[in-house]
Amino acid sequence: YGGFGSNVDMKSGAPSFGTPEHIQMSIGSGQLARHIGLPWRSAAGAAANTNDMQATHETVMSLWGCLQANATMVIHAAGWLEGGLTFGFEKFIQDIEALQAIAHLCKPVAADAAAIGLDAIEQVAPGGHFFETDQTLNNYSTAFLEPINADLSNFGTWQKNGALTAEARATAKWQAILHDFTAPPGAQERVGRVEAMIARFTQAGGAPILE
Known part of the structure; x- marks a missing residue:
């Protein structure tokens, strides 16, 4: 339902x-x-x-x-x-x-040996890091x-790249999508029918007012 x-x-x-x-x-x-x-x-x-x-x-x-x-x-x-x-x-x-x-x-969530990564733990000495382990290099x-x-970068990188807000990045993305869009066959005919329907409903002034 x-x-x-x-x-x-x-x-x-x-x-x-x-x-x-x-x-x-x-x-x-x-x-x-x-x-x-x-x-x-x-x-x-x-x-x-x-x-x-x-x-x-x-x-x-x-x-x-x-x-x-x-x-x-x-x-x-x-x-x-x-x-x-x-x-x-x-x-x-x-x-x-x-x-x-x-x-x-x-x-x-994966729980196999590769995901648990005991081999990676063996590769890193106390005080080290995991960025260069085989597991990290295979899955990063x-x-x-x-x-x-x-944007998951730090403030300095974000600022260097133009300090774009989420709003600005979203604007660029939808504009790029529309710019690169190729309409499927028959789309123009359907768009024409929708535009005619919108014009007809607009001219009618919307739903009748109930008294």
Whole structure:
């Protein structure tokens, strides 16, 4: 079954996301799904109006709610702003990074001899380091998740490379994606139909007002 719940801002009536109540509702919905034996579609979200600290907090917290609730499918997980009324390109990049981190976290942790690395411990004397051990050299490029937008360098290196914020890096990434994008066959015809539909609905002035 599909559905998710959240509380609202009692000052405006606007939906809220990433709140403790949102997470509690996700966990309760997951318990209901397991009780009745059905797969369950949930959702993340953000009430923030721009890609800022609030937006990141709300999306990550709501994703954790879905994860704790064992959702079968999570939609609205990337790019959401203003409670789903608007979409942010920078927000999309940031959210994809959050999703990748959660997916990596859910992978089983290796526990074989190569992962435990007793041979590496034997190679390093007290007071030494592990950067030059065989285990490190064999696994350094794949051992950790490579971020798509985060800058893990120290302050000096970050400043030398232009002191780009996460927002600026995300902007450069989505612009590069669109610049290099090649539309699949038939895309232009579908875009034309969508544009005509948007124009028709815009001219109609939206949904009729119920009196």
